Amino acid sequence: MTDHLHLAVALDGAGWHPAAWREPVARAGELFTARYWAGLVAEAERGLLDFVTIEDGFGLQSTLDDGHDGRVDQVRGRLDAVLLAASIAPLTSHIGLVPTATTTHTEPFHVAIGIATLDHVSQGRAGWRPQVSPRASDAAHFGRRSFPPLDPAALDERHVRDLFEEAGDAVEVARRLWDSWADDAEIRDVATGRFLDRDKLHYIDFRGRWFSVKGPSITPRPPQGQPVVTALAHARVPYEFAARNADIVYVTPRDRDHAAAIAGEIRGIPGGGGTVRIFADLVVFLGHSAQEAAERKARLDELDGAAYDSDALIFTGTAEELADLLLDWRGAGIEGYRLRPGAVPYDLKAIARGVTAALRRRGAFRHAYEAATLRGLLGLPRPANRYEEASTT
Amino acid sequence: MASSTAGARRRVHLAAHFPGVNNTTVWADPRSGSQIDFASFVHLARTAERGRFDFFFLAEGLRLRELKGRIHDLDVAGRPESLTVLAALAAVTDRLGLAATVNTTFNEPYELARRLATLDHLSAGRAAWNVVTTSDAFTGENFRRGGYLDRADRYTRAAEFVQLARTLWDSWPPGAVAADQESGVFVRPGAIGEVRHEGAQFNVHGHFNVPRSPQGHPVIIQAGDSDEGREFAAATADVIFSRHGTLEDGRAFYADVKRRLARYGREPGDLKIMPAATYALGDTDAEAAEHAAEIRRQQVSPQTAIAFLEQIWGRDMSAHDPEGPLPDVEPDLEGGVSQGRVQVADRAAVVARWRSVAREKGLSIRDLVIEMTGRQSFVGSPQTVARQIEEFVTAEAADGFILVPHLTPGGLDDFVDRVVPLLQERGVFREEYEGVTLRDHLGLRAPGRAA
């Protein structure tokens, strides 16, 4: 079991290639329906994947770094990922559900109870991908803060640091709120007339630069105790954020050596770098032959009028070739993968059926779900409650 | 009302309130289940859908209530985030409307409009939003902005919030998503409108990122009772959730609110009035009365009786025997002991009334609290309750009711099994859903698009 890789898929629209919606098998007219998403996650669950992530954001998708590009030939619009994940929960039974929720313009209290609720409705399968929103155009949708236009070539370091520091505070608030009810806070003691034992509820009294939150939560402790926090990171500041706050970090190596270098850097970060799980993100276009896979991508590139590029490595090839790559990078310190299907449903099916089968042939993937919670699938123990630990010593 | 409807029986609308975080909800009963397990929500929602109810309803309270500076421990507590649990319920129900109470003070329009539009998409047109205007600093301690909102500004902000949400929902016209694989047009050119809102409360510039949802706008419910609250409802709401549950009170409220509609170019049918209602059933009226009294005793435990007294007297009363007589202690009218709940208005008058009832009837503290608080709206055999509900609607004291059961999750089972069929027999309640969306169930027209 310890030889097994962890495998997740990242769902977004009709897939990660901007022309994916134009594939004849894409259900492009159904992207905003519950049925479409439930079908995708059911496919991932049939493949016994650990979890799915769902992308989100506070602006329209765009080819520009910041702001609406006015393009009409790509998918525009998306549903709230936490609600989408919740609507899938009753229709699935084992797979983890990890929506993206932004930390920059949201209330940490709302996000924390939303993720806790996802954990309740899924009976312990919730995760969260906190995400910062650096764009000026997103900030204008709220009108509370004014940010400089985002230019990846000339990042405002202070701005980036602030965003991740705020995200760290948001995760800290969520983690405290999730622990603010002891598991046995509800007592229903008829003799004393008490429903709650108030000594088992805790004010979190968080005070930070961006917000203060008193607590306790209004939502009882989630079934997992702490839902799984995951973060995508490409550079030092987000590596530190992820190491200190997340259970899983998604990184974007270009090759095996780069993977080893990133893993080494993260492992060296004090206060969490040694234990955070390191997953690599890959965009995948699969095919029966390497050539067929490459042609699939080329066909989509032509439809879009540009070669698709990504922050993550773009893999084109067969399921067997991908399985070899995934196992090879494991030697560089990568413990799992978040695969971004280039086009849905084709690449999703190829992952859930072909890639998992290829990994199983190599003794590297599960034959059945071995746990009922997402923490269980990931081999993470159910954590003790930080407030209860303190009070029982 | 309009003569064309004379003779035709007025239709009743019904909604199911998930048992609330207060002493109406009985937890000490052996049948009482979890307040947080998803299975409890599924049970009540499916019961409501089996009963062909208009919608399922969740209240909101974003801070645990406190009494005497400590967390109130006598009532049920603990609830999910409303929109998240409703999104999950959308997957296991088919026609039932799904209503969440969400305040306009500790939320931002772009984010909340997205979440509501998402629920409307995921439920294929069954979302509703109960707009409330919490302004207290107590709740604000859990939020970025703290308790900054002056009470006088609560409806100014709410009105601008709802108007802006409507602008965002309207910024994608119907049919904007073409998803035409042949021509390669996903969104029709120019379809996504630019939003430019500059107001006293909000400045929002840019583009909404959720396509127009099946209902266009989710159904808007309003639950404030002040003059400003009523005016706000008349201007913008589709449904009012009211507390005016007696026939006389209900008629006065109904007339007052419907009268305000004309000013906004709206018809009486555009705004449905649905008071909260509790009930107790029995095979006979006498049995129902007994059952009602039993429930009242369960709702007011000895400790809860003292807690009620403390709220009204504004001071610690824990030294007094709940089964003993009302003590001759003066209230502290300056002192407030409770937070996070609706405050008792004019406590001096309430104290005087309670004293006189206790003296007249010779009641203990507990019996006095049972007598003075939370009497059920409808008590009787299924026939009696069905008749009373029809009477209220016929008399224009309500367009229907939001039923608040006292047990989680089975509290509506008897109503759906025994009263709903009688309402259907009387021809005042649907036998089957006649439409798909919540607007269809409520007989509301499609929202007009903002200019």
Ligand SMILES: Cc1cc2nc3c(=O)[nH]c(=O)nc-3n(C[C@H](O)[C@H](O)[C@H](O)COP(=O)(O)O)c2cc1C
């Ligand atoms: C029947 C009813 C139910 C209400 N439910 C809630 C609720 O669940 N959460 C909340 O914060 N406020 C709730 N309120 C409070 C009001 O919506 C409103 O914010 C408050 O009463 C202040 O407005 P007002 O002065 O117009 O009454 C409710 C009010 C009524 C009448």
